[in-house]
Amino acid sequence: MGTRIMSYAEAVADALKIEMRRDPRVYIAGEDVGRFGGSFGVTGYGVFAEFGPERVRDTPISETAIVGHAVGAAAAGLRPAIEILFMDFLLIAMDELCNQAAKVHYLFGGQLKCPLVLRTAVGAGMGTAAHHSQSLEAMLCHTAGLITIAPATPYDVKGLLSSAIRDDNPVVFLEHKMLYAQKGEVPEGEYLIPIGRADIKREGSDVTLVCWSGMVRQCLAAAEDLEKEGISAEVLDLRTLIPLDKEAILESVAKTHRLAIVHEACLTGGFGGEIASIVADKGFDLLDAPIKRVAGPDTPVPFSPVLEAEFIVKADKIAAAVRELLG
Amino acid sequence: MAVGRAVDRETLLALYRTMVRIRTFEETAHKEFLKGEMPGFLHLYSGEEAIAVGVMSVLEPDDYLSTHHRGHGHLIAKGGDTKRMFAELLGKADGFCKGKGGSMHIADISLGVLGANGIVGACVHIATGAAFACQYQKNGKIAVAFLGDASTNRGTFHEALNLASIWELPVVYVVENNHYGVANPQSEHMRIKDIADRAAGYGFPGVVVDGNDVIAVREAAAEAVDRARGGGGPTLMECKTWRHWGHFIGDAATYRDPVEHEAWLKRDPLILCAEALRSREWATEEDLEKIQAEADVEMVAALEFAKKSPYPSKDELLTDVYVD
Numbered sequence: 200m201g202t203r204i205m206s207y208a209e210a211v212a213d214a215l216k217i218e219m220r221r222d223p224r225v226y227i228a229g230e231d232v233g234r235f236g237g238s239f240g241v242t243g244y245g246v247f248a249e250f251g252p253e254r255v256r257d258t259p260i261s262e263t264a265i266v267g268h269a270v271g272a273a274a275a276g277l278r279p280a281i282e283i284l285f286m287d288f289l290l291i292a293m294d295e296l297c298n299q300a301a302k303v304h305y306l307f308g309g310q311l312k313c314p315l316v317l318r319t320a321v322g323a324g325m326g327t328a329a330h331h332s333q334s335l336e337a338m339l340c341h342t343a344g345l346i347t348i349a350p351a352t353p354y355d356v357k358g359l360l361s362s363a364i365r366d367d368n369p370v371v372f373l374e375h376k377m378l379y380a381q382k383g384e385v386p387e388g389e390y391l392i393p394i395g396r397a398d399i400k401r402e403g404s405d406v407t408l409v410c411w412s413g414m415v416r417q418c419l420a421a422a423e424d425l426e427k428e429g430i431s432a433e434v435l436d437l438r439t440l441i442p443l444d445k446e447a448i449l450e451s452v453a454k455t456h457r458l459a460i461v462h463e464a465c466l467t468g469g470f471g472g473e474i475a476s477i478v479a480d481k482g483f484d485l486l487d488a489p490i491k492r493v494a495g496p497d498t499p500v501p502f503s504p505v506l507e508a509e510f511i512v513k514a515d516k517i518a519a520a521v522r523e524l525l526g
Numbered sequence: 527m528a529v530g531r532a533v534d535r536e537t538l539l540a541l542y543r544t545m546v547r548i549r550t551f552e553e554t555a556h557k558e559f560l561k562g563e564m565p566g567f568l569h570l571y572s573g574e575e576a577i578a579v580g581v582m583s584v585l586e587p588d589d590y591l592s593t594h595h596r597g598h599g600h601l602i603a604k605g606g607d608t609k610r611m612f613a614e615l616l617g618k619a620d621g622f623c624k625g626k627g628g629s630m631h632i633a634d635i636s637l638g639v640l641g642a643n644g645i646v647g648a649c650v651h652i653a654t655g656a657a658f659a660c661q662y663q664k665n666g667k668i669a670v671a672f673l674g675d676a677s678t679n680r681g682t683f684h685e686a687l688n689l690a691s692i693w694e695l696p697v698v699y700v701v702e703n704n705h706y707g708v709a710n711p712q713s714e715h716m717r718i719k720d721i722a723d724r725a726a727g728y729g730f731p732g733v734v735v736d737g738n739d740v741i742a743v744r745e746a747a748a749e750a751v752d753r754a755r756g757g758g759g760p761t762l763m764e765c766k767t768w769r770h771w772g773h774f775i776g777d778a779a780t781y782r783d784p785v786e787h788e789a790w791l792k793r794d795p796l797i798l799c800a801e802a803l804r805s806r807e808w809a810t811e812e813d814l815e816k817i818q819a820e821a822d823v824e825m826v827a828a829l830e831f832a833k834k835s836p837y838p839s840k841d842e843l844l845t846d847v848y849v850d
């Protein structure tokens with residue numbers, strides 16, 4: 200299978216096209232995903248051109264209807280791949296997602312499946328302030344029944360989206376908006392990356408940096424800086440948050456004996472706390488130092504460029520935390 | 527302002543002046559944005575000025591309003607200081623929100639402006655709640671929501687209207703129907719032509735207004751505002767209009783029919799208002815030019831002020847999360 204350099208956005212589109220060709224039950228619905236090509240341009244990479252308005256459906260500004268109808272459609276035999284433009288708007292449809300999609304399989308004793316994928320853009324960095332910048336993955340992880348995926352590279356985003364669409368569970372698929380333009384080598388045909396498997400993005404021996412989504416790049420940059428100081432950092436990209444690859448985390452900590460968990464979302468109640476707690480419980484003896492969390496402050500995302508830059512966790516902050524761990 | 531809504535020379539000149547100020551503010555912001563000096567999204571109000579200006583001209587200074595992502599015009603029409611508005615758009619410390627909100631959250635609470643909003647449709651409930659507070663406190667104030675055509679497809683719109691109806695709240699819903707939600711034309715996002723019809727489902731009046739004719743907007747708003755203040759409950763005012771630019775700067779709006787676009791540009795609310803002034807012989811060309819020149823001077827100075835304003839200190843990141 201040949202490979203091609205493509206952007207993260209193109210890789211998302213590639214997976215959508217492959218899955219829609221393979222399975223006529225897969226359709227897309229969302230705001231301006233049709234002729235306009237999506238506000239982040241994803242369906243503009245040939246998805247609408249190939250499948251047209253029947254399978255790439257523009258919706259009104261009705262987040263409740265976008266998520267709600269998908270639950271019913273999935274229950275009645277379709278495989279919706281819906282889009283909520285910004286994750287912030289997903290809060291409008293939390294009943295449909297968390298009370299309905301996430302629970303129907305359990306509630307009906309396993310009789311009903313809800314195979315939907317909800318793609319949405321997360322994260323800060325565009326100067327779009329508090330209603331267009333949030334990372335709310337912890338809310339999803341706290342809802343049993345949902346799968347939450349947050350890929351960081353074009354390769355991962357394509358393989359994981361294909362797997363997500365083929366999975367019979369409701370999946371929330373988080374695409375970081377600052378990654379859409381990032382390019383990388385991606386196989387041209389179909390391939391699957393298993394859900395629930397973390398990936399070592401850089402090997403190291405002194406400290407483990409657990410991260411996902413937009414923070415993978417920052418951790419790689421921090422690892423590079425640290426290397427110059429003789430510190431070897433392992434960057435473990437979780438890729439999937441639920442189901443969580445606990446073994447990969449513990450294996451890495453067994454090697455490095457130090458752990459920093461890095462996420463863009465606010466510190467308090469963030470998913471980093473869950474990971475720290477698992478390692479404290481199952482890996483206490485592996486640790487040579489306390490577990491560090493490097494995360495966003497407990498504030499909304501501010502608009503002003505100076506404040507937004509302060510909000511977003513960057514490589515320097517990660518490196519500083521690592522130095523503290525080793526100090 | 528229950529009486530004296532007849533449009534006399536002074537009033538119409540004042541309406542025109544505010545519309546010109548809004549247009550000039552937006553054009554100034556547009557240029558700055560294209561230079562790369564403004565972060566985020568900028569949704570321009572150009573072409574829709576008659577709505578904010580006509581409605582605000584019959585509100586009392588302490589009436590409330592809540593608006594959406596296209597909210598610069600509403601703030602200016604309510605009396606917002608353009609210096610502090612530009613400062614907010616640049617994320618500076620002198621901005622109304624200390625730079626924390628930006629264009630999509632611009633607000634001067636002291637003027638009763640309960641904010642622009644990044645969530646489409648959110649303003650509908652906020653104005654409804656403010657109207658309830660006015661009714662509850664019997665303070666004689668009312669609230670107005672400014673919202674887009676496409677936002678009326680959200681459930682929140684329908685729930686708010688129903689609540690306002692059964693509680694007979696002093697609220698006016700002003701739909702700025704520019705016929706698109708981003709690239710999605712009205713004909714594809716709803717099956718009705720007049721959004722005003724939606725009021726019938728909630729048992730209160732809905733009216734269709736020429737949103738580019740400031741006098742027509744003012745007259746319709748006067749009736750709705752009087753109804754609200756007099757205990758007659760809500761009104762849905764649908765103002766038909768057109769945005770001159772794309773959804774935000776960067777959207778070339780290629781999805782619109784150029785012929786239709788040209789036709790609407792000929793009905794530019796500023797052109798229509800200038801014609802109304804001329805035909806009544808209430809203004810000469812020089813008068814009109816002077817108004818534009820004054821707006822130009824104001825915006826140059828306002829932008830200058832904003833550029834000189836410092837950025838907020840980094841400590842501001844952590845303030846205002848909770849009330850101390």
Ligand SMILES: Cc1ncc(C[n+]2csc(CCOP(=O)(O)OP(=O)(O)O)c2C)c(N)n1
Nearest residue numbers: 288596644645646674675676677706707708
């Ligand atoms: C709940 C929600 N959904 C989607 C968006 C993205 N969005 C911002 S403006 C807009 C279109 C709004 O159209 P309309 O209400 O007609 O107002 P207009 O922009 O035309 O003034 C959309 C879809 C949003 N900000 N909030």
Ligand SMILES: [Mg+2]
Nearest residue numbers: 674675706707
């Ligand atoms: Mg509109």
